[in-house]
Each structure stands twice: as structure tokens, then as C-alpha cells.
Amino acid sequence: MSTPIPATLIPGDGIGPEIVDATLAAFDALGAPFAWDRQIAGLGGVQAAGDPLPQATLDSIRRTRLALKGPLETPSGGGYRSSNVRLREEFQLYANLRPARTVIPGGRFDKIDLVVVRENLEGLYIGHEHYVKIDEDPHAVAMATGINTRAGSRRILEYAFETAVATGRKKVTIVHKANIMKALTGIFLETGLDIYERKYKGRFELETIIVDACAMKLVLNPWQFDMLVTTNLFGDILSDLVAGLVGGLGMAPGANIGADAAIFEAVHGSAPDIAGKGVANPTALLLAGALMLEHVQRPELARRLRQAIDDTLNVDNVRTGDLGGKAGTAAFTQALVARIQGGA
Ligand code: NAD
Numbered sequence: 001m002s003t004p005i006p007a008t009l010i011p012g013d014g015i016g017p018e019i020v021d022a023t024l025a026a027f028d029a030l031g032a033p034f035a036w037d038r039q040i041a042g043l044g045g046v047q048a049a050g051d052p053l054p055q056a057t058l059d060s061i062r063r064t065r066l067a068l069k070g071p072l073e074t075p076s077g078g079g080y081r082s083s084n085v086r087l088r089e090e091f092q093l094y095a096n097l098r099p100a101r102t103v104i105p106g107g108r109f110d111k112i113d114l115v116v117v118r119e120n121l122e123g124l125y126i127g128h129e130h131y132v133k134i135d136e137d138p139h140a141v142a143m144a145t146g147i148n149t150r151a152g153s154r155r156i157l158e159y160a161f162e163t164a165v166a167t168g169r170k171k172v173t174i175v176h177k178a179n180i181m182k183a184l185t186g187i188f189l190e191t192g193l194d195i196y197e198r199k200y201k202g203r204f205e206l207e208t209i210i211v212d213a214c215a216m217k218l219v220l221n222p223w224q225f226d227m228l229v230t231t232n233l234f235g236d237i238l239s240d241l242v243a244g245l246v247g248g249l250g251m252a253p254g255a256n257i258g259a260d261a262a263i264f265e266a267v268h269g270s271a272p273d274i275a276g277k278g279v280a281n282p283t284a285l286l287l288a289g290a291l292m293l294e295h296v297q298r299p300e301l302a303r304r305l306r307q308a309i310d311d312t313l314n315v316d317n318v319r320t321g322d323l324g325g326k327a328g329t330a331a332f333t334q335a336l337v338a339r340i341q342g343g344a
Contacts (some may be wrong), residue, residue, distance in 0.1 A: 002033045004033055006037065007036055007037070007067060008037050008057070008064045009024075009036040009155050010042075010067060010072075011038070012042050012270065013043045013044055013306070014270025014271050015271040016070025016072075019285045020285065021333075022285070023289045024287075025333050025336075026336055026337060028306070032301055033298070034068075040054060044072075047084065051089065052081075053083045053090075054180060061263070066292070066296070067261070067264070068200065068263075068265070068289065069265045070270075071271070072084055077284075085125060085127070089121060091260050092263070093120055093261065094152065094159070094257075094259075095117060095118075095159045095255075095256070095257040096257075097116075098105060098117075098118065098235075098252060098255075098267060099114070099116075099253065099287075100113075100243055100247050101246060102247075103247070104247055104314060107246075109222055112223070114227070114242055114245070116235060116238055117156065117227065118229075118230060118235025118238075119230070120256060122147055123147070124146040124233045128144065128267070129144045130143055131143075147184075148184055150191055153191040153192070154191050154299040159257070160227065160229035161199070161203075164203075164204050164227050165203055169226045169227045171204060171205040171206070171207065172205070172206055172207075173225055174188070174206070174207070175209055175210075175214045175229070175234055176188055176231070177212075177234070179210060192206075193206075211238070213239060215237075235314050243267055249258040249268035249284065249324065251283050251287070253267065255288065255291045255292070262295055264295070265285070279329065280320070281321075281322050281329070282329035283320075287309070290306050304343055307339075308336055312335045312339050318331065320332055
């Protein structure tokens with residue numbers, strides 16, 4: 001038995017507790033070494049403690065430096081600021097890694113194996129926004145400021161390039177909009193080209209592309225890409241697009257990585273439309289669990305988990321409704337646990 005690894009567990013809102021339970025069942029079956037500290041955030045935090053990001057949750061992550069998180073609800077328009085964004089800022093989780101790999105063959109796009117690396121802290125997500133009142137309209141004008149720094153661009157581009165080398169990626173594509181936002185996204189492009197020339201030339205191919213063209217090419221021929229690295233807003237949008245190539249949000253895991261902590265989650269949100277119905281697909285969070293196992297140097301457990309997911313979906317044909325199947329979350333989890341226990 002290996003030494004337990006302390007980790008924070010945030011079940012989250014909406015379908016969060018359902019998919020977190022499924023992931024814990026899979027971890028138990030694998031004998032994953034985590035010692036969980038259960039905490040709250042998001043709407044659950046507001047309801048239980050009057051705070052979408054309670055101090056106890058922050059303290060826990062500061063101690064464990066590792067978390068598995070269900071989705072957290074954020075009100076649109078007004079209300080409290082996203083706890084996800086605040087967590088990324090608090091722990092300087094500057095890299096958002098979103099791998100997309102075809103798990104179910106025969107879909108509209110087959111054999112996809114793509115990674116989106118998204119800058120997680122800067123750009124237009126810094127929250128410097130305000131309205132200007134004109135006459136009687138308090139929302140007559142809306143303004144937002146975006147900030148990208150040389151240091152922040154260098155940090156994420158180096159993370160992407162190092163990850164590309166470590167995982168044998170052949171090509172990295174820098175996605176930008178430097179033709180229009182010449183300074184805001186130009187700094188990112190310029191920094192990437194400079195680092196590549198000085199440190200990475202010859203280790204993989206580097207190409208650059210404007211974000212709108214990238215969106216089109218991802219739909220026409222996604223196989224031309226290997227790893228995309230981009231700024232915060234573009235990365236948010238493109239990683240959902242890429243999730244769509246492999247069967248939708250139910251299949252897309254995400255890792256938020258920083259120097260001081262790492263938080264693993266599904267790319268999707270709390271899915272309030274299906275919360276509590278027992279129909280959510282837990283695969284995205286399970287795949288995030290596999291990334292977490294790799295992060296703590298347990299690649300063999302990650303491999304077994306991915307294999308069991310593949311077998312449950314493709315050999316046993318047990319699938320949730322979003323994938324055209326009839327299984328609920330509990331039936332899928334039961335089949336997955338049986339696969340883990342039956343597998344090597
Ligand atoms: P969403 O991702 O929650 O849902 C979009 C659609 O996908 C819905 O129809 C939903 O039913 C479906 N879906 C999502 N996950 C699924 C799953 N695992 N299985 C089956 N179907 C699934 O997006 P939304 O409705 O725009 O957002 C809801 C809330 O989640 C918002 O408050 C938003 O701010 C929040 N959110 C949180 C995160 C996060 O915690 N990282 C990410 C995105 C959105």
C-alpha cells in the first residue's frame with residue numbers, strides 16, 4: 001500500500017456530486033492513493049457558508065496543493081465572480097491543459113488526438129470591466145480591458161513547448177488574432193516565435209494561425225493539428241470546439257496547472273438542466289482523474305482507468321444518453337467498476 005496523497009475534493013454544483021461519486025467509485029476500485037479532504041465552493045459554498053469560495057476551501061488546497069473539482073455554478077451577467085476564475089488566480093494556475101482524444105470510434109470525426117493549452121490567468125478574463133451610464137441608461141456602454149504580459153506569455157508558451165517535447169508532439173500551433181488585436185495578442189505571438197527560435201527549433205514544428213481560420217480548419221480537417229497553444233478567451237472557445245470533435249463536453253477533461261497547485265476538472269459546467277436526474281456522463285471527470293493520476297506519478301493507474309473507460313463504452317456498449325446510450329450515471333459507473341476490477 002502506497003502512502004496516501006492528501007488531496008482536496010470539491011463535489012461542486014448541479015451534476016457535480018453525481019459525477020464526483022462516479023469518479024470516487026472508480027478510484028476506489030483502482031486503489032488510487034488519495035486521502036480526500038472534502039470542501040465546498042460555488043453555489044454550494046454560497047448556500048452553506050455564504051461564500052462561493054470559503055476560506056476553509058482555500059486553506060485546504062494551499063495545504064494539499066492538489067484538487068479534484070466538480071463544476072461550479074456562476075451566475076451570468078451579475079452576481080458573484082466565478083469561483084473557477086478566482087481559484088486559478090489564487091493558486092496562479094496559469095496553464096489549462098485540455099486533451100481531446102477519440103474514445104468512441106465511428107463518430108463524425110475519428111481518431112482525434114489533440115491537445116489545447118490555454119493561458120489561464122490573463123487576457124480578457126482579468127475582470128476589469130465596467131459600464132458607463134449615459135442619460136437614463138446605466139448600461140449604455142460596456143468596457144473591458146485585456147492584459148497579456150511578456151512574462152505570462154513566456155510562462156504558458158514554455159509550458160506548452162516543454163509538454164510537447166515530453167509527450168512527443170510533432171507540431172505546435174500558436175493561435176492568435178494579432179492582425180486586429182495587434183498588441184494584446186501580438187505579444188503572445190511574438191514571445192512564442194522568439195522562444196521557439198532560441199530554445200526549441202528542430203524539436204517540433206511550429207506554426208501560427210489566426211483564431212478564426214483555426215476554428216474553420218478544426219472543423220474541416222482537425223487532423224492537421226497536434227497541439228494548440230493560445231490566450232485565455234480563444235483557448236476557452238477552441239477547447240469546447242475540440243471537445244465537440246470527440247463526442248461533446250461529456251468526454252473532455254481539463255487540468256489547471258500552476259507552480260503551487262494543480263486542480264483537475266471536467267471542461268463542462270454544472271449542467272443544471274439534467275442535475276439530480278442521474279443521467280450525467282461522468283467520463284470527462286473520470287478522464288480528468290486519469291490526468292490527476294499522471295500528475296502524481298501513477299501512470300499505470302491512469303492507463304488502467306482509461307482502458308476501463310474504453311472497454312465500458314466500446315466493448316460493453318454501456319453509454320449515457322449524451323452519447324446515444326440508455327445507461328444512467330449509476331449503471332455506467334457500475335459497469336466501469338466491474339471493468340476496473342476485471343482488468344489487469
Ligand atoms: P454546461 O457545460 O453545464 O452544459 C451545457 C450542455 O451540456 C447542457 O445541455 C448539459 O446538460 C450538457 N452537459 C454538460 N455536461 C454534461 C455531462 N457530463 N453529461 C451529459 N450532458 C452534459 O454549460 P452551461 O449550461 O453553459 O453552464 C452551467 C453552469 O456551469 C454555469 O453556471 C456556468 O458558469 C458553469 N460552468 C462551470 C464550469 C467549471 O466549473 N469549470 C465550466 C463551464 C461552466
